[in-house]
Amino acid sequence: MRSGCITCGDQGVPMRIVELHEGEAVCVDQDGASHKVAVELLDTVRPGERILVHAGVAIGAVT
Amino acid sequence: MKYVDEFRDAKLGQVLAGEILAEVDPHRHYKVMEVCGGHTHSIYKYGIDDLLPDNVELVHGPGCPVCVIPMGRVDDGIAIARQEGVIFTSFGDMLRVPGSQYTLLDAKAHGADVRMVYSPLDALRIARENPEREVVFFAIGFETTAPSTALTLKRARDEGISNFSCICNHVTIVPPLKALLESPDLRLDGFIGPGHVCTVVGARPFEFIPADYGRPVVISGFEPLDVMQSVLMILRQLSFGRCEVENQYTRVVPREGNLRALEVMSEVFELRPHFEWRGLGFISQSALKLSDAYREFDAEQRFEVPGMRVADPKACQCGEVLKGVIKPWECKVFGTACTPEHAIGTCMVSPEGACAAYYNFGRYARQKETA
Structure with missing residues (x-):
């Protein structure tokens, strides 16, 4: 995980979706670490897509 | 990657x-x-x-939420954390911010059950796993972080989790920028x-x-x-x-933002009439509180809090640093009485605080050499 502060945008981490479950995705970050991420705030998500994750929640798509 | x-x-x-x-x-x-x-x-x-010409000066703004939290709010959090049966949660940096007497980590050392979480969803999980305890999340951050708190509260309500509440300190970025633009101290390009x-x-x-x-x-x-x-x-x-x-950030930022996140935020939050910012004073409509629909999850309603305003330590010049009026190393206590290990001011607590950024990445040593 990057250095920085969780309470600010610096900790918005780009991740790639590996698996999707209801409202939740298994994602990998740039170091290959796996994370569970809530994806309800995005319209549509598919495995393979890149998303921006902040505090365990996807807040945007990376296009 | x-x-x-x-x-x-x-x-x-x-x-x-x-x-x-x-x-x-x-x-x-x-x-x-x-x-x-x-x-x-x-x-x-x-x-x-170091890569910019000498006549291009970067001035640090007020966009570190830990740095702008006033001491009185930390005291309110500590007062809740010390109550019997409470599990108090927040992000790591927040636990190190000094209140008028202690930090939340000091409260933990004195027996309070204070836990660091990565996400408010982790705090909700703790509430699920400990139904006999009251779990409180100290919410802090700008509009980047507010959606995760909003989503967590929505899940808490949908699941009927009654032992979870939130002390809301979310702030919004536009009002302090307006205050800075109105300030005669600062001329920005x-x-x-x-x-x-x-x-x-x-x-x-x-x-x-x-x-x-x-x-x-x-x-x-x-x-x-x-x-x-x-x-x-x-x-x-x-x-x-x-x-x-x-x-510039077109790969992530759509012009209209994240409409679904904004919708959830508007359901869960409403604007406070005013909120105190460290160094900037009270700014109208610059922070969020829980809406009436989520009032049952408001820790300030559920617990007694002192709600006292506390003046910043006299030696600390975080206010001037946050307004970009002085550089971190121009503060009287920078690097002497105030260090990341023993921070007096909030700007030295968070790695994103201007003072900690200067200190941690060797700028302080370089300034001393060239002085």
């Missing part, structure tokens, strides 16, 4: 530095404020300021806009800056080349006499 490595390419950085040098008027001094603490962190971590806040709110909330104050804004990513390109885009606007909100 794609979208990361290419934005840290040193050769491209040198090319951008050359383009910036070619763009500046040598007879003019430029002051550009990076609004977000994430940018401050990148600037000192990657030495971006442009703004590096907060990329991840804009992922949520979009570009529109910043359009008043060029429209009403005649200053360009470039919404920026957080990798070193993002920040350098944003500086170049601001300089080009100034050179060509343009003044608008531009988006």
Whole structure:
């Protein structure tokens, strides 16, 4: 995980979706670490897509 | 990783530095404020300021939420954390912010059950696992973080989790920027806009800056080349006499923001009439509280809190640092009485605080050498 502060945008981490479950995705970050991420705030998500994750929640798509 | 490595390419950085040098008027001094603490962190971590011409000055803004939290709010959190049966949760940096007497970590050392979480969803999980305990989340952050708190509260309500509550300290970025633009202390030429806040709110909330104050804004990513390109885009606007909100961070920031996140936030939160910012004083409609529909999850309703205003320590000049009026190393206690290990001011607590960024990445030592 990057250095920085969780309470600010610096900790918005780009991740790639590996698996999707209801409202939740298994994602990998740039170091290959796996994370569970809530994806309800995005319209549509598919495995393979890149998303921006902040505090365990996807807040945007990376296009 | 794609979208990361290419934005840290040193050769491209040198090319951008050359383009910036070619763009500046040598007879003019430029002051550009990076609004977000994430940018401050990148600037000192990657030495971006060393690649800029001497007459391009980066001024640190108020965009570090830990840095702007007033001491009285920390005291309110500690008062809740010390109550019998409470599990108190927050992000790691928040636990180290000094209140009038203690930090939340000190309260933990004295027996309070204070736990660090990575996400408010982790706090909700703790509530699920401990139904006999009251679990409180100290929510803090700008519009980047507010959606995760909103989503957590929505899940708590949907699942009927009654032992979870939140002390809400979420703040909004536009009102303090307006306050800074009205301040006679500071003359700025442009703004590096907060990329991840804009992922949520979009570009529109910043359009008043060029429209009403005649200053360009470039919404920026957080990798070193993002920040350098944003500086170049601001300089080009100034050179060509343009003044608008531009988006450097197009790979993440849609112009209209994240409408679904905004919808959830508007369901869960409403604006506070006013909120105290450390160093900036009370600013109208600059923070969020829980809406009436979520009132049952408001820890300030569920627990007694002192609610007292506490003056900052006299020696601390965080206020001036947060307004960009002085540089961190110009503060009287910087690096002596106030260090990351024993912070007096909030700007030395968070890695994104301007003082900690200066201190941690060797800028302090360099300043001393050249003094």
